[in-house]
Amino acid sequence: MLLIALILFGFVPSAVRAELSVLNRIPYGLLEHLKQVPERWNATSATDQACLNQLRVFAGAFDAGEQWAVSMFDSWGKHPAGVLFGNVYAFGNFDQCRRLVYRGALTEIRGEHCTLYIDLSRVGIPVTAPLQYGVCVPDTCDPALVAQLTNEYFMANAMAVGNGRMLDLFCYRDEDRPFRVVTIVAIVLFSIYGALLLLATVVDLFFIHQKKTAPSVVKRFSAYTNIGHVFRINPRAVGKENGVLECVNGIRALSMLWIIVNHVHDSAMGIPTFNVPVLQEYTESYFGALFYRLGGKAVDIFLMLSGMLVAMKMLRELERTKRLNVWELWLHRIVRLTPAYGAMIFFGVAFVEWLGEGVLAKLVDDELMAACTKSWWSALLYVQNYVHHASMCFPHTWYLSVDMQLYIVAPLLIYPLWRLGRRFVPIIVILALLSISCVFGTFMVNEYRLNRSAPRGDGLLARKTYHPTHARMSVWLFGVLFGYLLHRTRGARVKLSQPLLALGWLCTAAILAATGYSLKQVYTGDYTRLLPIADAFYESLHRSFWAFAVMWVIFVCINQQGGFVDRFLGCPLWQPLSRLSYSMYLVHIAIQAATVTKATRFPVEFSTVNVFYASFGLIGISAVGGTLWCIAFEYPFFGLERYVFRRKRVSD
Numbered sequence: 001m002l003l004i005a006l007i008l009f010g011f012v013p014s015a016v017r018a019e020l021s022v023l024n025r026i027p028y029g030l031l032e033h034l035k036q037v038p039e040r041w042n043a044t045s046a047t048d049q050a051c052l053n054q055l056r057v058f059a060g061a062f063d064a065g066e067q068w069a070v071s072m073f074d075s076w077g078k079h080p081a082g083v084l085f086g087n088v089y090a091f092g093n094f095d096q097c098r099r100l101v102y103r104g105a106l107t108e109i110r111g112e113h114c115t116l117y118i119d120l121s122r123v124g125i126p127v128t129a130p131l132q133y134g135v136c137v138p139d140t141c142d143p144a145l146v147a148q149l150t151n152e153y154f155m156a157n158a159m160a161v162g163n164g165r166m167l168d169l170f171c172y173r174d175e176d177r178p179f180r181v182v183t184i185v186a187i188v189l190f191s192i193y194g195a196l197l198l199l200a201t202v203v204d205l206f207f208i209h210q211k212k213t214a215p216s217v218v219k220r221f222s223a224y225t226n227i228g229h230v231f232r233i234n235p236r237a238v239g240k241e242n243g244v245l246e247c248v249n250g251i252r253a254l255s256m257l258w259i260i261v262n263h264v265h266d267s268a269m270g271i272p273t274f275n276v277p278v279l280q281e282y283t284e285s286y287f288g289a290l291f292y293r294l295g296g297k298a299v300d301i302f303l304m305l306s307g308m309l310v311a312m313k314m315l316r317e318l319e320r321t322k323r324l325n326v327w328e329l330w331l332h333r334i335v336r337l338t339p340a341y342g343a344m345i346f347f348g349v350a351f352v353e354w355l356g357e358g359v360l361a362k363l364v365d366d367e368l369m370a371a372c373t374k375s376w377w378s379a380l381l382y383v384q385n386y387v388h389h390a391s392m393c394f395p396h397t398w399y400l401s402v403d404m405q406l407y408i409v410a411p412l413l414i415y416p417l418w419r420l421g422r423r424f425v426p427i428i429v430i431l432a433l434l435s436i437s438c439v440f441g442t443f444m445v446n447e448y449r450l451n452r453s454a455p456r457g458d459g460l461l462a463r464k465t466y467h468p469t470h471a472r473m474s475v476w477l478f479g480v481l482f483g484y485l486l487h488r489t490r491g492a493r494v495k496l497s498q499p500l501l502a503l504g505w506l507c508t509a510a511i512l513a514a515t516g517y518s519l520k521q522v523y524t525g526d527y528t529r530l531l532p533i534a535d536a537f538y539e540s541l542h543r544s545f546w547a548f549a550v551m552w553v554i555f556v557c558i559n560q561q562g563g564f565v566d567r568f569l570g571c572p573l574w575q576p577l578s579r580l581s582y583s584m585y586l587v588h589i590a591i592q593a594a595t596v597t598k599a600t601r602f603p604v605e606f607s608t609v610n611v612f613y614a615s616f617g618l619i620g621i622s623a624v625g626g627t628l629w630c631i632a633f634e635y636p637f638f639g640l641e642r643y644v645f646r647r648k649r650v651s652d
Contacts, residue, residue: 075136
């Protein structure tokens with residue numbers, strides 16, 4: 001085995017071996033440097049002097065072999081295995097450092113963990129990313145001083161600390177952190193509201209025990225009643241009576257799950273991974289590209305469903321009353337979405353810094369605080385996809401802005417559609433084509449590419465066609481037309497001939513196959529072999545064609561010609577998950593940030609199996625969190641809205 005190791009090592013160029021040896025010398029070289037600092041540095045403040053004094057104590061204890069000092073050094077990062085395989089993470093042992101406590105006769109020392117971003121470019125190690133190196137120092141050392149002390153060593157050895165000026169975002173120590181005003185206010189308000197929900201639940205249970213019906217206002221805020229609404233499973237209806245679209249429950253639920261899987265992949269791309277080539281191979285494979293990238297189409301399914309359901313609802317209202325109460329419709333939508341959304345923003349801003357600690361925790365906290373402090377108002381006004389595009393509060397909620405903006409303009413389209421019928425259909429088609437043309441033109445003029453490796457690829461520039469409403473509304477508009485079709489054919493079964501049915505399924509399969517194949521080519525293929533027009537055609541057309549495929553599935557299902565697909569999507573067991581889709585959509589990113597990103601202490605191994613574990617884990621936790629959010633902030637206000645309008649509505 002030793003001979004094999006020598007032979008293999010012999011194939012590594014001697015220059016690279018010498019450069020890699022630099023990494024081996026870092027821990028002990030930096031240790032000797034810090035041990036000598038107290039004798040060479042002159043403190044400029046009492047805080048700096050306290051740090052130097054504790055470094056002196058640490059140096060003496062380490063030389064004496066005291067366990068606490070050895071443990072402090074033991075928690076440092078060492079030579080990361082597989083640097084040439086993309087592993088640039090040497091965080092050390094975060095918990096070992098943070099739990100370290102030494103109580104001496106004259107001083108008490110606690111561990112402070114700092115992650116240094118070491119620039120290795122000048123020592124010739126062939127890696128493009130900086131070495132993320134963890135050190136454990138006494139907690140009296142201010143991050144700015146830690147940056148100065150460590151950078152002195154690295155500069156002397158042809159390296160540099162790249163994140164020295166902002167090292168306070170990468171250092172973790174015990175600090176007296178008083179609650180901010182917003183946190184205190186949040187604790188008070190959430191406590192009062194929680195007590196109200198508990199009281200309403202107890203009163204509701206008391207009435208149930210007495211075999212009586214509680215007042216409606218009590219039942220609206222009763223967790224017992226609302227959880228019954230959420231998990232109620234209604235027997236499957238037959239036909240199209242009362243506008244029942246059973247298959248939509250399955251489509252909505254599966255789309256929500258797919259969005260979560262998509263965001264699990266996003267997280268895998270962002271957290272420290274020690275086998276980066278394996279991750280890259282997965283994302284470039286057909287399975288990885290489709291499993292990851294196709295998840296983005298779930299948002300388009302929601303947009304199509306939104307347009308379809310809005311059209312059906314407003315057309316029914318127009319036929320019943322011959323008018324639309326626009327203010328009531330808008331208020332209904334605001335009351336339906338905003339309480340749960342606002343509560344999530346408020347909760348995130350108030351408690352983000354208290355939800356976990358890891359090497360990335362402060363970065364997550366700083367990003368959320370900076371964005372939400374700036375753009376919370378535009379988020380609650382549903383305009384942040386335009387006003388604060390670069391700093392959106394909870395960026396995944398861009399969809400809510402798009403959906404709300406389209407809902408506001410919906411009466412301007414649906415009322416003429418009701419009055420003029422088919423004569424107004426070309427107008428909506430033209431608007432959809434203009435949206436498609438906008439995306440196409442933006443890609444062509446700016447030569448945007450979807451491939452990350454392209455010079456203008458898959459970044460903020462390309463996202464100009466992802467978040468804006470005018471670039472995404474084509475799918476919603478086609479959904480409106482589909483809703484108009486379903487409204488016109490309601491109450492009557494449309495019987496398709498077998499050849500037409502076969503042709504429809506064939507076209508649907510062709511759309512799915514073409515979308516999947518094109519996605520693989522434009523995202524992970526050799527972009528130099530494709531002209532920019534290929535990306536432009538794909539980005540401008542694939543969402544609409546995907547929506548057409550889903551429309552076909554819905555159409556054949558509600559007309560009882562969907563077969564197994566209809567039985568699967570229309571299964572009543574999808575109903576609870578469908579009702580939870582909005583709350584799960586809201587909270588799953590926050591749950592992922594708290595349980596994965598903020599909690600990261602070591603680089604992780606990427607594997608397909610781990611992706612499935614992470615996906616099912618996040619789905620399960622999000623279902624629990626979504627249930628709590630739903631019964632606390634969604635259903636109570638949904639019921640209150642019905643009470644305000646004094647109109648009996650069919651519950652979801």
